[in-house]
Amino acid sequence: MGVLHVDLDGFRLINDSFGPAVGDAVLVEMATRLRALCPPVAEVGRVGVDEFLIVFPSNDAGAVFDASLRQLADAIRSSIATPVAHDGLELHLTAPVGASRGPEDAITAVDLLAAADRAVRAGRQIGRNQFRVHDMTIDIRNHDNLRLDRDLRVATARRELEVYYQPIIDVATGGLAGAEALVRWHHCERGPVPPSEFIPTAEATGSISAISEFVLGTVADDLAAWSTSGIFPAEGRVSVNISAAEFNRVDFLDRLTAAIDGTGTDPSRLELEITESLLVEDLSAAAERITEMDRLGFGVAIDDFGTGYSSLSYLHELPLHTLKIDRRFIAKPSDDRSGAVATAIVSLARNLGFVAVAEGLEHEYQRAFVARSGCEFAQGFLFAPPLPKATFERYLVDHHL
Numbered sequence: 001m002g003v004l005h006v007d008l009d010g011f012r013l014i015n016d017s018f019g020p021a022v023g024d025a026v027l028v029e030m031a032t033r034l035r036a037l038c039p040p041v042a043e044v045g046r047v048g049v050d051e052f053l054i055v056f057p058s059n060d061a062g063a064v065f066d067a068s069l070r071q072l073a074d075a076i077r078s079s080i081a082t083p084v085a086h087d088g089l090e091l092h093l094t095a096p097v098g099a100s101r102g103p104e105d106a107i108t109a110v111d112l113l114a115a116a117d118r119a120v121r122a123g124r125q126i127g128r129n130q131f132r133v134h135d136m137t138i139d140i141r142n143h144d145n146l147r148l149d150r151d152l153r154v155a156t157a158r159r160e161l162e163v164y165y166q167p168i169i170d171v172a173t174g175g176l177a178g179a180e181a182l183v184r185w186h187h188c189e190r191g192p193v194p195p196s197e198f199i200p201t202a203e204a205t206g207s208i209s210a211i212s213e214f215v216l217g218t219v220a221d222d223l224a225a226w227s228t229s230g231i232f233p234a235e236g237r238v239s240v241n242i243s244a245a246e247f248n249r250v251d252f253l254d255r256l257t258a259a260i261d262g263t264g265t266d267p268s269r270l271e272l273e274i275t276e277s278l279l280v281e282d283l284s285a286a287a288e289r290i291t292e293m294d295r296l297g298f299g300v301a302i303d304d305f306g307t308g309y310s311s312l313s314y315l316h317e318l319p320l321h322t323l324k325i326d327r328r329f330i331a332k333p334s335d336d337r338s339g340a341v342a343t344a345i346v347s348l349a350r351n352l353g354f355v356a357v358a359e360g361l362e363h364e365y366q367r368a369f370v371a372r373s374g375c376e377f378a379q380g381f382l383f384a385p386p387l388p389k390a391t392f393e394r395y396l397v398d399h400h401l
């Protein structure tokens with residue numbers, strides 16, 4: 001038998017933007033389309049807010065069966081990608097699909113469902129709207145992730161984690177305005193592991209909380225020391241990345257205050273970077289939380305702004321401090337329409353009373369473009385890469401006073 005797990009992308013955005021009545025209509029339409037595509041012997045069901053499951057018996061096996069699974073999955077993906085017309089709106093969704101096969105991948109219902117679910121999630125890591133049949137490499141990767149997670153849990157205790165600081169520059173004066181804290185992991189056997197490799201695992205398994213606590217505590221301690229020695233600008237802030245899994249915890253705000261409590265650092269010296277996707281998932285919950293962060297005195301920044309498919313309507317309602325312009329909009333400002341996007345984000349930020357920070361400047365022509373666009377702050381290898389604390393402190397002494 002075959003199991004297809006269909007996970008709608010974009011449904012939450014539609015539901016949040018247009019209301020539950022439109023959301024319901026979209027779900028009914030998607031269910032109707034799925035039913036029409038599947039063979040009569042198939043069971044089609046909705047198993048989550050925006051998730052459907054298709055289960056069907058088959059006499060095929062091996063490559064023939066895989067081919068028929070792919071054919072059905074392709075038909076489903078293209079059918080779902082056909083826009084839904086509703087009340088003058090044209091609504092677009094995509095649907096990653098994961099498949100598992102009985103008895104090849106598993107023999108019990110629970111295991112078959114779990115295998116199809118893992119296949120969807122493995123597809124998601126490759127990109128949007130993927131189809132993936134369950135295979136052993138997924139399990140091997142999950143196993144690798146488990147090992148990574150076990151290592152991560154002891155990494156803080158073993159002092160394998162370190163906070164690097166990347167200077168944020170005042171574009172007009174070239175002086176230092178602040179810094180972004182970026183975590184580094186020196187694994188005892190593997191050597192340096194980049195955040196792009198361990199943060200997603202840490203988010204999935206929950207060890208992100210310990211990392212976050214470590215980074216926030218370290219930054220607060222360092223800020224306190226710098227304020228005593230006077231080497232860091234008095235008005236300067238340090239940005240800390242907050243991952244979705246951390247932000248969504250019920251006790252997030254308590255943990256935030258606890259992490260800096262007793263360090264002598266004021267919340268206003270910290271800027272917390274969150275990603276747009278948090279606002280897409282559950283806008284009202286996120287808005288409430290951001291308001292509370294602001295009330296506690298923390299600055300809030302949206303990281304990688306412009307890459308997260310969010311609607312602009314929320315922006316003016318949120319007490320934000322900063323929009324960080326993703327480096328893809330800065331990469332080729334002259335021969336690319338991306339330059340227009342960067343300029344638009346700068347004026348959006350200015351008109352809403354926020355600050356704009358351009359990320360990933362590597363070349364002088366990018367600095368010139370950023371200055372012309374009116375963006376006040378920038379960071380990138382052009383000025384300095386993320387630096388270990390001691391090197392950053394030397395940089396502070398050389399560039400600040």
Ligand code: C2E
Pocket residue numbers: 166181182183194195196199212215241242243273303304359360361362379380381382385386
């Ligand atoms: P991000 O917050 O957007 O951080 C900027 C990334 O761009 C950093 O990568 C930085 O090293 C890199 N970068 C800076 N200047 C340039 C440049 O001129 N050119 C290029 N090509 N890259 C530049 P990094 O340190 O590898 O971090 C990657 C991502 O991992 C970060 O993206 C952030 O989302 C996440 N991350 C890093 N540290 C933490 C942390 O402490 N907590 C959490 N939750 N996430 C973190």
Ligand code: MG
Pocket residue numbers: 180241273303
């Ligand atoms: Mg960041």
Ligand code: MG
Pocket residue numbers: 303304324326359
């Ligand atoms: Mg960024």
